[in-house]
Amino acid sequence: MIALHVGGTLIRGCVLGSDGSPRATERWFTRPERGPDAVVESVLASAASLAERCRPLAAGVALPGVVDEASGRAVRATALGWHGIPVRDWVAEHLDLPVAVGHDGRTGGLAEARAGAGGDCRNFLYVSMGDDFAAAPVVAGRAVPGEDARAGEFGHVVVRPEGGDPCHCGRHGCLETVASTTAVTRRYARMTGWRGVTAREVYHRADAGDPHARVICTDAVDALVGALATEVRRHASERVVIAGEPAEAGTSGLASLRATLARRLASPTVPDLRLARFGDMAACVGAAFLARDMVTEGHKTTAG
Numbered sequence: 001m002i003a004l005h006v007g008g009t010l011i012r013g014c015v016l017g018s019d020g021s022p023r024a025t026e027r028w029f030t031r032p033e034r035g036p037d038a039v040v041e042s043v044l045a046s047a048a049s050l051a052e053r054c055r056p057l058a059a060g061v062a063l064p065g066v067v068d069e070a071s072g073r074a075v076r077a078t079a080l081g082w083h084g085i086p087v088r089d090w091v092a093e094h095l096d097l098p099v100a101v102g103h104d105g106r107t108g109g110l111a112e113a114r115a116g117a118g119g120d121c122r123n124f125l126y127v128s129m130g131d132d133f134a135a136a137p138v139v140a141g142r143a144v145p146g147e148d149a150r151a152g153e154f155g156h157v158v159v160r161p162e163g164g165d166p167c168h169c170g171r172h173g174c175l176e177t178v179a180s181t182t183a184v185t186r187r188y189a190r191m192t193g194w195r196g197v198t199a200r201e202v203y204h205r206a207d208a209g210d211p212h213a214r215v216i217c218t219d220a221v222d223a224l225v226g227a228l229a230t231e232v233r234r235h236a237s238e239r240v241v242i243a244g245e246p247a248e249a250g251t252s253g254l255a256s257l258r259a260t261l262a263r264r265l266a267s268p269t270v271p272d273l274r275l276a277r278f279g280d281m282a283a284c285v286g287a288a289f290l291a292r293d294m295v296t297e298g299h300k301t302t303a304g
């Protein structure tokens with residue numbers, strides 16, 4: 001199996017080994033500023049380059065935004081400039097292979113439920129963070145039906161309704177405009193004139209006492225925890241599995257994020273926070289699982 005996860009900054013790819021673990025992981029820049037057609041071309045080229053390495057039986061693709069998994073279409077992925085793109089059909093035609101398409105929150109949750117940090121937990125919330133955000137509740141190993149469309153909107157919860165920065169989705173003050181790695185870098189540059197300081201470095205500077213970095217990081221963590229608390233309450237999640245850049249948690253990591261979440265929830269039961277086993281490749285690995293399921297189901301149908 002091969003799989004791709006198309007994100008706003010990176011396209012991640014992997015070949016899934018027969019033991020179910022990812023091999024030959026790859027990353028390419030998405031560069032969505034080139035326009036939606038160029039991003040489609042990059043996805044097709046990336047898929048073809050992975051397919052050349054092995055003889056895959058099928059391919060999986062994880063997408064952000066609002067995804068129609070049944071038809072394999074990207075309904076709305078503003079980070080990529082995509083509206084109504086028939087991803088499954090185009091990739092299938094390009095590779096001459098069957099293709100499964102899933103929402104990146106759902107596929108990430110699937111990977112962690114089957115083989116990662118959610119394996120022993122009945123009800124957890126999968127959250128990916130970094131340059132973009134996704135969240136998906138996973139119950140008994142499955143992403144909760146009907147939640148897929150909304151999962152893509154986690155990064156676009158409006159957390160700063162007054163005077164928030166504009167977002168690529170068309171709104172202002174979304175979680176991504178405050179807490180994404182790009183937002184932290186951009187806000188720090190605007191406040192200090194220092195350009196290109198990575199989000200991780202801004203968090204380090206906050207810990208070292210830089211007052212500008214402190215303002216930005218406190219704001220980012222506050223926004224993230226507020227959005228997380230809403231999801232945890234809504235789904236009564238027992239655990240939160242975090243994939244991707246954990247810089248938002250600060251250099252002191254998950255313990256500090258959990259303490260902030262506990263204060264926000266003001267409840268005696270606070271979910272356990274864990275890092276995703278597959279890290280920022282979780283959505284990609286989950287897409288490979290979807291592809292493998294499709295082939296297995298197809299064999300069963302043929303046999304039956």
Ligand SMILES: [Zn+2]
Pocket residue numbers: 155156167168169170171174176
């Ligand atoms: Zn937005």
